[in-house]
Amino acid sequence: MHRKPRYLSVIIILLTALILISLPKDFSHKLKLIIGGVFIPLFGVTQSTSQVVDKAVDTALPKSFLISELERLQKENSRLRAQYFQGRTALAENNNLRELLELEKQQPWNLKLAEVVGRDPANWWRTIQIDIGSRDGVRTNYPVLTPGGLVGRISDVGFNRSQVALVGDPQCQVAGMIEETRENGILVPATTDLIDHRYAIMTFLPGTEALKIGQNVITSGMGNVFPKGIVIGQVVDFQVVDFGLYAEAKIKLAVNMNRLEKVWVKFP
Amino acid sequence: MSMNGILTIILILACMLSVFWEASNGIIRQFSGTQIDILPVIMVYSGLFAGRRTVCLTALSGGLLFDSMSANPLGVNVLSLFLVGWVVSMGKDTLLKEDVFTQCFLGFLAGLANPIISLLILMSAGNIPLLGWESLWQLFIMAVASAAATPLLFLVFDKMRKVFCYQTTTQSSFRSDREIIRKRM
Numbered sequence: 001m002h003r004k005p006r007y008l009s010v011i012i013i014l015l016t017a018l019i020l021i022s023l024p025k026d027f028s029h030k031l032k033l034i035i036g037g038v039f040i041p042l043f044g045v046t047q048s049t050s051q052v053v054d055k056a057v058d059t060a061l062p063k064s065f066l067i068s069e070l071e072r073l074q075k076e077n078s079r080l081r082a083q084y085f086q087g088r089t090a091l092a093e094n095n096n097l098r099e100l101l102e103l104e105k106q107q108p109w110n111l112k113l114a115e116v117v118g119r120d121p122a123n124w125w126r127t128i129q130i131d132i133g134s135r136d137g138v139r140t141n142y143p144v145l146t147p148g149g150l151v152g153r154i155s156d157v158g159f160n161r162s163q164v165a166l167v168g169d170p171q172c173q174v175a176g177m178i179e180e181t182r183e184n185g186i187l188v189p190a191t192t193d194l195i196d197h198r199y200a201i202m203t204f205l206p207g208t209e210a211l212k213i214g215q216n217v218i219t220s221g222m223g224n225v226f227p228k229g230i231v232i233g234q235v236v237d238f239q240v241v242d243f244g245l246y247a248e249a250k251i252k253l254a255v256n257m258n259r260l261e262k263v264w265v266k267f268p
Numbered sequence: 269m270s271m272n273g274i275l276t277i278i279l280i281l282a283c284m285l286s287v288f289w290e291a292s293n294g295i296i297r298q299f300s301g302t303q304i305d306i307l308p309v310i311m312v313y314s315g316l317f318a319g320r321r322t323v324c325l326t327a328l329s330g331g332l333l334f335d336s337m338s339a340n341p342l343g344v345n346v347l348s349l350f351l352v353g354w355v356v357s358m359g360k361d362t363l364l365k366e367d368v369f370t371q372c373f374l375g376f377l378a379g380l381a382n383p384i385i386s387l388l389i390l391m392s393a394g395n396i397p398l399l400g401w402e403s404l405w406q407l408f409i410m411a412v413a414s415a416a417a418t419p420l421l422f423l424v425f426d427k428m429r430k431v432f433c434y435q436t437t438t439q440s441s442f443r444s445d446r447e448i449i450r451k452r453m
Contacts, residue, residue, distance in 0.1 A: 195301025
Protein backbone atom coordinates (compact mmCIF):
# COMPACT_ATOMS: atom_id res chain seq x y z
CA MET A 1 0.00 0.00 0.00
CA HIS A 2 2.81 2.39 0.95
CA ARG A 3 5.12 1.65 -1.98
CA LYS A 4 2.68 1.86 -4.85
CA PRO A 5 2.03 5.64 -4.90
CA ARG A 6 5.75 6.42 -4.45
CA TYR A 7 6.70 4.74 -7.69
CA LEU A 8 3.54 5.89 -9.41
CA SER A 9 4.53 9.54 -8.84
CA VAL A 10 8.05 8.77 -10.11
CA ILE A 11 6.69 7.17 -13.26
CA ILE A 12 4.23 10.04 -13.87
CA ILE A 13 6.88 12.74 -13.52
CA LEU A 14 9.44 10.83 -15.62
CA LEU A 15 6.88 10.33 -18.38
CA THR A 16 5.81 13.99 -18.24
CA ALA A 17 9.41 15.17 -18.50
CA LEU A 18 10.21 12.80 -21.35
CA ILE A 19 7.10 13.85 -23.28
CA LEU A 20 7.97 17.52 -22.75
CA ILE A 21 11.57 17.03 -23.91
CA SER A 22 10.50 15.16 -27.04
CA LEU A 23 7.80 17.68 -28.06
CA PRO A 24 8.17 19.21 -31.54
CA LYS A 25 10.28 22.39 -31.43
CA ASP A 26 7.52 24.77 -32.55
CA PHE A 27 5.00 23.46 -30.06
CA SER A 28 7.60 23.45 -27.29
CA HIS A 29 8.49 27.11 -28.03
CA LYS A 30 4.81 28.11 -27.91
CA LEU A 31 4.33 26.25 -24.63
CA LYS A 32 7.43 27.95 -23.21
CA LEU A 33 6.10 31.38 -24.09
CA ILE A 34 2.72 30.59 -22.51
CA ILE A 35 4.40 29.39 -19.28
CA GLY A 36 6.76 32.37 -19.34
CA GLY A 37 3.68 34.62 -19.39
CA VAL A 38 3.46 33.99 -15.64
CA PHE A 39 6.33 36.43 -15.23
CA ILE A 40 4.70 39.30 -17.13
CA PRO A 41 3.17 40.92 -14.01
CA LEU A 42 6.50 40.62 -12.19
CA PHE A 43 8.40 42.20 -15.09
CA GLY A 44 5.74 44.94 -15.23
CA VAL A 45 6.16 45.67 -11.52
CA THR A 46 9.96 45.79 -11.91
CA GLN A 47 9.75 48.13 -14.90
CA SER A 48 7.30 50.53 -13.24
CA THR A 49 9.33 50.49 -10.02
CA SER A 50 12.51 51.36 -11.90
CA GLN A 51 10.64 54.13 -13.73
CA VAL A 52 9.46 55.58 -10.41
CA VAL A 53 13.00 55.38 -9.01
CA ASP A 54 14.40 57.04 -12.16
CA LYS A 55 11.84 59.85 -11.88
CA ALA A 56 12.67 60.33 -8.21
CA VAL A 57 16.38 60.50 -9.06
CA ASP A 58 15.64 62.98 -11.88
CA THR A 59 13.75 65.32 -9.56
CA ALA A 60 16.56 65.19 -7.02
CA LEU A 61 19.24 66.19 -9.54
CA PRO A 62 20.76 69.66 -8.97
CA LYS A 63 19.93 72.41 -11.50
CA SER A 64 23.61 73.09 -12.32
CA PHE A 65 24.09 69.47 -13.37
CA LEU A 66 21.00 69.61 -15.61
CA ILE A 67 22.21 72.82 -17.27
CA SER A 68 25.67 71.38 -17.98
CA GLU A 69 24.05 68.19 -19.32
CA LEU A 70 21.76 70.26 -21.57
CA GLU A 71 24.74 72.17 -22.96
CA ARG A 72 26.63 68.94 -23.64
CA LEU A 73 23.62 67.40 -25.40
CA GLN A 74 23.06 70.56 -27.50
CA LYS A 75 26.68 70.40 -28.64
CA GLU A 76 26.37 66.69 -29.43
CA ASN A 77 23.10 67.31 -31.25
CA SER A 78 24.63 69.94 -33.53
CA ARG A 79 27.63 67.66 -34.23
CA LEU A 80 25.31 64.74 -35.08
CA ARG A 81 23.14 67.00 -37.29
CA ALA A 82 26.25 67.96 -39.28
CA GLN A 83 27.20 64.28 -39.57
CA TYR A 84 23.63 63.44 -40.61
CA PHE A 85 23.66 65.96 -43.47
CA GLN A 86 27.06 64.69 -44.56
CA GLY A 87 25.74 61.11 -44.45
CA ARG A 88 22.59 62.03 -46.34
CA THR A 89 24.64 63.61 -49.12
CA ALA A 90 26.88 60.53 -49.28
CA LEU A 91 23.83 58.26 -49.40
CA ALA A 92 22.28 60.26 -52.26
CA GLU A 93 25.60 60.12 -54.11
CA ASN A 94 25.85 56.39 -53.45
CA ASN A 95 22.30 55.82 -54.72
CA ASN A 96 23.04 57.83 -57.90
CA LEU A 97 26.16 55.78 -58.57
CA ARG A 98 24.24 52.56 -57.86
CA GLU A 99 21.60 53.67 -60.33
CA LEU A 100 24.27 54.30 -62.95
CA LEU A 101 25.73 50.84 -62.33
CA GLU A 102 22.21 49.34 -62.27
CA LEU A 103 22.67 48.03 -58.72
CA GLU A 104 19.86 47.73 -56.15
CA LYS A 105 19.33 50.86 -54.04
CA GLN A 106 20.39 50.71 -50.38
CA GLN A 107 17.41 50.96 -48.06
CA PRO A 108 17.65 52.88 -44.78
CA TRP A 109 17.46 50.65 -41.71
CA ASN A 110 14.09 50.21 -40.05
CA LEU A 111 14.87 49.86 -36.33
CA LYS A 112 12.71 49.37 -33.25
CA LEU A 113 13.91 49.98 -29.71
CA ALA A 114 13.41 47.19 -27.15
CA GLU A 115 14.19 46.87 -23.47
CA VAL A 116 16.06 43.88 -22.05
CA VAL A 117 13.78 42.32 -19.43
CA GLY A 118 15.56 39.09 -18.60
CA ARG A 119 18.61 36.90 -19.05
CA ASP A 120 18.98 33.18 -19.43
CA PRO A 121 19.14 31.73 -15.90
CA ALA A 122 21.19 28.77 -17.20
CA ASN A 123 24.95 29.24 -17.38
CA TRP A 124 25.37 27.22 -20.57
CA TRP A 125 23.38 29.53 -22.90
CA ARG A 126 23.79 33.21 -23.76
CA THR A 127 20.32 34.53 -24.43
CA ILE A 128 18.28 37.53 -23.30
CA GLN A 129 14.56 38.35 -23.29
CA ILE A 130 13.30 41.62 -24.81
CA ASP A 131 9.92 43.30 -24.36
CA ILE A 132 8.70 43.25 -27.97
CA GLY A 133 7.20 40.31 -29.81
CA SER A 134 4.95 39.23 -32.67
CA ARG A 135 2.40 41.98 -31.90
CA ASP A 136 5.16 44.49 -32.80
CA GLY A 137 5.99 42.58 -35.99
CA VAL A 138 9.11 40.78 -34.71
CA ARG A 139 10.02 37.53 -36.51
CA THR A 140 12.79 35.00 -35.91
CA ASN A 141 16.28 35.76 -37.28
CA TYR A 142 15.85 39.55 -37.19
CA PRO A 143 19.23 41.09 -36.26
CA VAL A 144 19.57 42.78 -32.87
CA LEU A 145 22.13 45.54 -32.34
CA THR A 146 23.15 48.52 -30.25
CA PRO A 147 24.96 51.69 -31.36
CA GLY A 148 28.15 49.85 -30.30
CA GLY A 149 27.69 46.87 -32.61
CA LEU A 150 26.04 43.52 -33.17
CA VAL A 151 24.22 41.87 -30.26
CA GLY A 152 22.67 38.75 -31.82
CA ARG A 153 19.56 37.51 -33.56
CA ILE A 154 15.96 36.84 -32.57
CA SER A 155 15.79 33.12 -31.82
CA ASP A 156 12.23 32.83 -30.48
CA VAL A 157 9.19 35.09 -30.71
CA GLY A 158 6.24 35.33 -28.35
CA PHE A 159 3.26 37.66 -28.44
CA ASN A 160 4.82 40.42 -26.35
CA ARG A 161 8.39 39.24 -25.75
CA SER A 162 11.18 37.62 -27.74
CA GLN A 163 14.33 35.67 -27.03
CA VAL A 164 17.61 36.91 -28.47
CA ALA A 165 20.54 34.52 -28.98
CA LEU A 166 23.62 36.64 -28.31
CA VAL A 167 26.83 36.52 -30.36
CA GLY A 168 28.83 33.77 -28.66
CA ASP A 169 25.82 31.48 -28.12
CA PRO A 170 25.73 28.16 -30.00
CA GLN A 171 22.42 29.26 -31.58
CA CYS A 172 23.96 32.42 -33.07
CA GLN A 173 26.76 31.78 -35.55
CA VAL A 174 27.63 34.89 -37.50
CA ALA A 175 29.36 35.17 -40.87
CA GLY A 176 32.07 37.76 -40.22
CA MET A 177 34.78 39.55 -42.15
CA ILE A 178 38.07 41.18 -41.18
CA GLU A 179 37.42 44.77 -42.28
CA GLU A 180 40.99 45.55 -43.33
CA THR A 181 41.78 42.35 -45.29
CA ARG A 182 38.21 41.33 -46.33
CA GLU A 183 38.91 37.74 -45.20
CA ASN A 184 35.79 35.80 -44.27
CA GLY A 185 35.17 33.55 -41.30
CA ILE A 186 32.47 32.35 -38.92
CA LEU A 187 31.99 33.53 -35.35
CA VAL A 188 31.45 30.66 -32.91
CA PRO A 189 31.31 30.51 -29.09
CA ALA A 190 34.59 30.82 -27.18
CA THR A 191 34.56 27.75 -24.94
CA THR A 192 37.69 29.00 -23.16
CA ASP A 193 35.98 32.20 -21.98
CA LEU A 194 32.71 31.08 -20.45
CA ILE A 195 32.91 33.42 -17.48
CA ASP A 196 33.68 36.54 -19.51
CA HIS A 197 30.93 37.03 -22.10
CA ARG A 198 32.91 39.59 -24.11
CA TYR A 199 34.77 37.11 -26.32
CA ALA A 200 34.00 34.90 -29.31
CA ILE A 201 36.11 32.90 -31.76
CA MET A 202 36.28 33.64 -35.47
CA THR A 203 37.12 30.40 -37.22
CA PHE A 204 37.78 29.15 -40.79
CA LEU A 205 40.01 32.12 -41.60
CA PRO A 206 42.35 31.40 -44.56
CA GLY A 207 45.63 32.02 -42.69
CA THR A 208 47.47 34.11 -40.12
CA GLU A 209 49.70 36.06 -42.55
CA ALA A 210 47.32 38.97 -42.93
CA LEU A 211 45.96 38.85 -39.36
CA LYS A 212 46.96 41.56 -36.91
CA ILE A 213 45.87 42.33 -33.39
CA GLY A 214 43.46 45.27 -33.34
CA GLN A 215 41.89 44.58 -36.75
CA ASN A 216 38.16 45.21 -36.90
CA VAL A 217 35.61 42.46 -37.50
CA ILE A 218 32.31 43.26 -39.22
CA THR A 219 29.42 41.18 -40.53
CA SER A 220 30.06 39.92 -44.07
CA GLY A 221 26.40 39.80 -45.08
CA MET A 222 26.63 36.13 -46.07
CA GLY A 223 23.80 33.91 -44.93
CA ASN A 224 21.22 36.69 -45.37
CA VAL A 225 20.58 37.04 -41.62
CA PHE A 226 22.83 39.96 -40.76
CA PRO A 227 23.32 42.90 -43.15
CA LYS A 228 26.87 43.64 -44.23
CA GLY A 229 29.01 46.06 -42.26
CA ILE A 230 27.74 45.83 -38.65
CA VAL A 231 30.64 46.08 -36.20
CA ILE A 232 31.26 42.85 -34.26
CA GLY A 233 34.55 43.46 -32.46
CA GLN A 234 38.34 43.45 -32.68
CA VAL A 235 40.97 40.75 -33.06
CA VAL A 236 42.86 40.22 -29.78
CA ASP A 237 44.66 36.96 -30.56
CA PHE A 238 45.04 34.41 -33.36
CA GLN A 239 46.50 30.98 -34.05
CA VAL A 240 46.82 28.34 -36.76
CA VAL A 241 44.55 25.33 -36.34
CA ASP A 242 44.63 21.78 -37.72
CA PHE A 243 48.25 21.84 -38.97
CA GLY A 244 47.82 25.10 -40.87
CA LEU A 245 44.57 24.17 -42.60
CA TYR A 246 42.90 27.32 -41.34
CA ALA A 247 43.27 29.98 -38.65
CA GLU A 248 41.23 31.07 -35.67
CA ALA A 249 41.10 34.53 -34.12
CA LYS A 250 39.90 35.48 -30.67
CA ILE A 251 37.53 38.44 -30.99
CA LYS A 252 36.74 40.93 -28.25
CA LEU A 253 33.11 41.84 -28.92
CA ALA A 254 32.31 45.53 -29.40
CA VAL A 255 29.22 45.23 -27.18
CA ASN A 256 29.49 44.26 -23.52
CA MET A 257 26.80 41.57 -23.32
CA ASN A 258 26.75 41.72 -19.51
CA ARG A 259 25.49 45.30 -19.48
CA LEU A 260 22.75 45.31 -22.11
CA GLU A 261 19.73 47.40 -21.18
CA LYS A 262 18.25 48.62 -24.46
CA VAL A 263 18.73 47.11 -27.91
CA TRP A 264 17.56 47.82 -31.46
CA VAL A 265 15.81 45.19 -33.54
CA LYS A 266 16.38 45.65 -37.27
CA PHE A 267 13.30 45.09 -39.40
CA PRO A 268 13.60 44.34 -43.13
CA MET B 269 -6.88 23.32 2.51
CA SER B 270 -4.53 20.79 4.07
CA MET B 271 -1.27 21.76 5.67
CA ASN B 272 0.72 20.16 2.89
CA GLY B 273 -1.37 22.05 0.34
CA ILE B 274 -0.29 25.40 1.76
CA LEU B 275 3.33 24.26 1.88
CA THR B 276 3.07 23.23 -1.77
CA ILE B 277 1.78 26.69 -2.71
CA ILE B 278 4.57 28.35 -0.70
CA LEU B 279 7.20 26.23 -2.45
CA ILE B 280 5.75 26.85 -5.93
CA LEU B 281 5.67 30.61 -5.25
CA ALA B 282 9.27 30.39 -4.04
CA CYS B 283 10.21 28.64 -7.30
CA MET B 284 8.54 31.40 -9.32
CA LEU B 285 10.25 34.21 -7.42
CA SER B 286 13.57 32.40 -7.58
CA VAL B 287 13.43 31.97 -11.39
CA PHE B 288 12.32 35.60 -11.79
CA TRP B 289 15.22 36.78 -9.63
CA GLU B 290 17.70 34.63 -11.57
CA ALA B 291 16.43 35.96 -14.92
CA SER B 292 16.24 39.62 -13.97
CA ASN B 293 19.19 40.06 -11.64
CA GLY B 294 22.75 39.82 -12.87
CA ILE B 295 24.79 41.10 -9.92
CA ILE B 296 26.28 37.73 -8.95
CA ARG B 297 26.78 36.86 -12.63
CA GLN B 298 28.82 40.04 -13.09
CA PHE B 299 31.02 39.27 -10.09
CA SER B 300 31.63 35.56 -10.62
CA GLY B 301 30.62 34.92 -14.23
CA THR B 302 28.07 32.44 -12.91
CA GLN B 303 24.37 32.69 -12.22
CA ILE B 304 23.47 30.86 -9.03
CA ASP B 305 20.37 28.68 -8.85
CA ILE B 306 18.10 28.46 -5.79
CA LEU B 307 15.74 25.79 -7.16
CA PRO B 308 17.83 22.80 -5.93
CA VAL B 309 17.64 24.22 -2.39
CA ILE B 310 13.84 24.43 -2.65
CA MET B 311 13.82 20.81 -3.81
CA VAL B 312 15.94 19.78 -0.82
CA TYR B 313 13.43 21.45 1.50
CA SER B 314 10.44 19.87 -0.21
CA GLY B 315 12.19 16.48 -0.17
CA LEU B 316 12.84 16.72 3.58
CA PHE B 317 9.64 18.32 4.83
CA ALA B 318 6.88 17.66 2.30
CA GLY B 319 5.17 14.66 0.77
CA ARG B 320 5.87 13.02 -2.56
CA ARG B 321 3.08 14.90 -4.30
CA THR B 322 4.60 18.23 -3.24
CA VAL B 323 8.03 17.10 -4.46
CA CYS B 324 6.52 16.25 -7.86
CA LEU B 325 4.57 19.51 -8.13
CA THR B 326 7.51 21.66 -7.02
CA ALA B 327 9.84 19.97 -9.52
CA LEU B 328 7.28 20.32 -12.29
CA SER B 329 6.52 23.99 -11.68
CA GLY B 330 10.11 25.01 -10.90
CA GLY B 331 11.50 23.13 -13.89
CA LEU B 332 8.90 24.46 -16.33
CA LEU B 333 9.34 28.05 -15.13
CA PHE B 334 13.14 27.79 -15.37
CA ASP B 335 13.04 26.28 -18.86
CA SER B 336 10.52 28.88 -20.06
CA MET B 337 13.03 31.65 -19.35
CA SER B 338 15.97 29.69 -20.72
CA ALA B 339 17.05 28.30 -24.08
CA ASN B 340 16.80 24.79 -22.55
CA PRO B 341 14.28 22.46 -24.18
CA LEU B 342 11.15 22.33 -22.04
CA GLY B 343 11.26 19.59 -19.39
CA VAL B 344 15.03 19.29 -18.90
CA ASN B 345 15.04 20.95 -15.50
CA VAL B 346 11.85 19.16 -14.42
CA LEU B 347 13.67 15.87 -14.57
CA SER B 348 16.85 17.04 -12.83
CA LEU B 349 14.98 18.85 -10.04
CA PHE B 350 12.71 15.89 -9.48
CA LEU B 351 15.65 13.51 -9.19
CA VAL B 352 17.25 15.81 -6.59
CA GLY B 353 14.02 16.07 -4.58
CA TRP B 354 13.23 12.38 -4.85
CA VAL B 355 16.69 11.23 -3.68
CA VAL B 356 16.47 13.61 -0.69
CA SER B 357 12.95 12.40 0.16
CA MET B 358 14.19 8.79 0.17
CA GLY B 359 16.41 9.61 3.14
CA LYS B 360 14.15 12.07 4.94
CA ASP B 361 13.65 9.79 7.95
CA THR B 362 17.35 9.23 8.50
CA LEU B 363 18.79 12.67 7.70
CA LEU B 364 19.39 15.22 10.49
CA LYS B 365 17.26 17.91 8.93
CA GLU B 366 17.62 20.41 11.79
CA ASP B 367 21.44 20.29 11.73
CA VAL B 368 22.97 23.27 9.86
CA PHE B 369 25.96 21.26 8.60
CA THR B 370 23.67 18.60 7.13
CA GLN B 371 21.58 21.32 5.48
CA CYS B 372 24.68 22.93 3.95
CA PHE B 373 26.01 19.56 2.78
CA LEU B 374 22.68 18.65 1.17
CA GLY B 375 22.51 22.09 -0.46
CA PHE B 376 26.05 21.66 -1.83
CA LEU B 377 25.26 18.23 -3.29
CA ALA B 378 21.94 19.40 -4.76
CA GLY B 379 23.54 22.55 -6.22
CA LEU B 380 26.19 20.37 -7.86
CA ALA B 381 23.94 17.52 -8.99
CA ASN B 382 21.15 19.59 -10.56
CA PRO B 383 23.23 21.32 -13.29
CA ILE B 384 25.20 18.13 -13.99
CA ILE B 385 22.00 16.12 -14.52
CA SER B 386 20.54 18.94 -16.65
CA LEU B 387 23.67 19.02 -18.82
CA LEU B 388 23.64 15.23 -19.24
CA ILE B 389 19.97 15.33 -20.31
CA LEU B 390 20.66 18.25 -22.66
CA MET B 391 23.57 16.50 -24.34
CA SER B 392 21.74 13.19 -24.61
CA ALA B 393 18.88 15.08 -26.30
CA GLY B 394 21.31 16.29 -28.97
CA ASN B 395 21.87 19.85 -27.74
CA ILE B 396 25.33 21.42 -27.59
CA PRO B 397 25.55 23.69 -24.54
CA LEU B 398 28.47 26.04 -23.86
CA LEU B 399 30.96 23.90 -21.94
CA GLY B 400 34.65 24.19 -21.18
CA TRP B 401 37.11 24.01 -18.32
CA GLU B 402 35.58 27.14 -16.80
CA SER B 403 32.31 25.21 -16.43
CA LEU B 404 33.97 23.47 -13.44
CA TRP B 405 34.34 26.86 -11.77
CA GLN B 406 30.70 27.65 -12.54
CA LEU B 407 29.59 24.32 -11.04
CA PHE B 408 31.68 24.98 -7.93
CA ILE B 409 30.19 28.47 -7.47
CA MET B 410 26.66 27.11 -7.93
CA ALA B 411 27.24 24.35 -5.37
CA VAL B 412 28.80 26.72 -2.80
CA ALA B 413 26.02 29.27 -3.26
CA SER B 414 23.41 26.54 -2.78
CA ALA B 415 25.20 25.36 0.36
CA ALA B 416 25.23 28.89 1.76
CA ALA B 417 21.61 29.55 0.83
CA THR B 418 20.21 26.31 2.27
CA PRO B 419 20.15 27.17 6.02
CA LEU B 420 18.85 30.66 5.27
CA LEU B 421 16.03 29.41 3.05
CA PHE B 422 15.24 26.65 5.58
CA LEU B 423 14.80 29.38 8.22
CA VAL B 424 12.47 31.38 5.96
CA PHE B 425 10.41 28.33 4.97
CA ASP B 426 10.18 27.15 8.61
CA LYS B 427 8.89 30.59 9.66
CA MET B 428 6.34 30.59 6.83
CA ARG B 429 5.26 27.08 7.74
CA LYS B 430 4.74 28.20 11.34
CA VAL B 431 2.69 31.20 10.18
CA PHE B 432 0.53 29.59 7.52
CA CYS B 433 0.28 25.92 8.53
CA TYR B 434 -1.16 24.45 11.69
CA GLN B 435 1.07 22.25 13.84
CA THR B 436 0.55 18.51 13.96
CA THR B 437 -0.54 17.21 17.37
CA THR B 438 2.04 15.10 19.12
CA GLN B 439 0.75 11.77 20.35
CA SER B 440 0.73 11.53 24.15
CA SER B 441 2.29 8.47 25.77
CA PHE B 442 -0.47 8.41 28.39
CA ARG B 443 -2.75 5.39 28.22
CA SER B 444 -5.68 5.17 30.63
CA ASP B 445 -5.67 1.35 30.68
CA ARG B 446 -2.08 1.29 31.97
CA GLU B 447 -2.48 4.03 34.57
CA ILE B 448 -1.21 3.14 38.02
CA ILE B 449 -3.68 4.42 40.52
CA ARG B 450 -2.21 4.86 43.98
CA LYS B 451 -4.58 4.35 46.84
CA ARG B 452 -4.53 3.13 50.42
CA MET B 453 -4.49 -0.64 50.89
